[in-house]
Amino acid sequence: MNAVVDLRSDTVTRPTPAMRDAIARAVVGDDALGDDPTTRALEERVAVLLGKPAAVFFPSGTMANETGLQVLAGPGTEAIMEASCHFFDWEMGGPAALGGIQPHPVAAPDGRLTADLVARAIRPGALLQVRTGAICLENTHNAAGGRVLPLATMAAIRDLADQRGIPIHLDGARLWNASAASGIPEREFAATADTVMVALSKGLGCPVGSLLAGSQELMQRARAVRRRLGGAMRQSGILAAAGLYALDHHRDRLRQDHQRAHDLAAALSGLDGCRVIEPETNIVMIDITRPEIDATMIVTALAQHDVLLSEFTPTRVRAVTHLDVDDHAIQTAAAAFRTVLDELIPPASG
Numbered sequence: 404m405n406a407v408v409d410l411r412s413d414t415v416t417r418p419t420p421a422m423r424d425a426i427a428r429a430v431v432g433d434d435a436l437g438d439d440p441t442t443r444a445l446e447e448r449v450a451v452l453l454g455k456p457a458a459v460f461f462p463s464g465t466m467a468n469e470t471g472l473q474v475l476a477g478p479g480t481e482a483i484m485e486a487s488c489h490f491f492d493w494e495m496g497g498p499a500a501l502g503g504i505q506p507h508p509v510a511a512p513d514g515r516l517t518a519d520l521v522a523r524a525i526r527p528g529a530l531l532q533v534r535t536g537a538i539c540l541e542n543t544h545n546a547a548g549g550r551v552l553p554l555a556t557m558a559a560i561r562d563l564a565d566q567r568g569i570p571i572h573l574d575g576a577r578l579w580n581a582s583a584a585s586g587i588p589e590r591e592f593a594a595t596a597d598t599v600m601v602a603l604s605k606g607l608g609c610p611v612g613s614l615l616a617g618s619q620e621l622m623q624r625a626r627a628v629r630r631r632l633g634g635a636m637r638q639s640g641i642l643a644a645a646g647l648y649a650l651d652h653h654r655d656r657l658r659q660d661h662q663r664a665h666d667l668a669a670a671l672s673g674l675d676g677c678r679v680i681e682p683e684t685n686i687v688m689i690d691i692t693r694p695e696i697d698a699t700m701i702v703t704a705l706a707q708h709d710v711l712l713s714e715f716t717p718t719r720v721r722a723v724t725h726l727d728v729d730d731h732a733i734q735t736a737a738a739a740f741r742t743v744l745d746e747l748i749p750p751a752s753g
């Protein structure tokens with residue numbers, strides 16, 4: 404079991420012994436009644452990190468995203484979002500089903516929306532036309548391979564949004580990675596958005612938890628929406644303690660994950676049968692370039708070598724580095740990939 408190299412996602416990490424100690428020592432109370440000191444401490448800490456007046460702890464990033472969008476946009480409006488973003492592809496139709504908000508997907512090269520693309524998508528405000536209620540940004544962009552949305556782009560979209568009176572939600576599940584890669588503090592990215600979601604359960608290695616940050620007024624409404632969605636928790640300090648621990652001990656090491664993603668990409672580049680997209684952060688996208696092989700075949704064959712990747716599209720597999728993979732695991736994964744390609748690609752005739 405320990406020999407398995409699990410690169411399916413950065414969500415597969417298990418709490419370290421030291422994190423479990425922090426969990427065991429957590430001082431707790433009933434957070435739905437406002438009594439949990441550890442949850443309060445985490446919310447205050449993340450609010451400061453993101454430069455926002457308040458933050459609210461959530462059981463998942465999906466719930467925090469849905470809540471963030473709902474406090475910004477009302478039913479019968481639409482939200483502009485990149486066409487392969489988490490909201491659109493992975494939240495079970497949440498904006499429409501839960502918020503009555505119609506997604507307006509805009510495809511962008513490398514998943515990077517620009518002020519131009521957003522400007523073209525904003526509704527002019529005609530009498531009989533749906534209104535643009537919000538703009539959603541994602542940084543880093545998962546489906547684009549962990550790409551960083553540049554701060555200048557976000558600032559340009561913010562200027563446009565201000566001119567048009569439209570609020571912005573930032574899906575920052577991996578905003579920590581965007582900061583580690585760019586050297587720009589999280590709060591500078593966050594300053595361009597009204598509501599910001601950050602996850603503890605991805606690169607930071609916590610078992611559970613995400614936060615939503617914004618103004619006092621928006622976060623007060625977010626608490627009500629969270630309750631409506633069934634997300635108000637009781638002794639959540641057990642989980643928040645892991646978050647505080649991770650902010651102290653796991654944030655600075657994200658650069659190692661980025662280095663290992665780069666090392667994996669370098670080890671696979673130039674192999675016959677695949678094309679590796681050079682990673683900016685901790686996500687490596689690998690396109691299968693031989694028609695006789697598909698992603699399912701690669702993932703299945705790798706699993707037989709105890710290396711787990713995820714199938715992203717029929718011709719693309721994804722590997723994500725995280726706390727539980729070291730340099731040796733990267734070498735193991737790269738060697739298995741080479742072996743599998745050799746097995747699957749028929750030898751050239753003649």
Ligand SMILES: *Cc1c(COP(=O)(O)O)cnc(C)c1O
Nearest residue numbers: 463464465466489541545574576
């Ligand atoms: C994982 C992820 C989420 C949702 O987080 P969960 O905690 O899994 O619900 C949202 N946005 C992005 C970009 C993600 O990668």
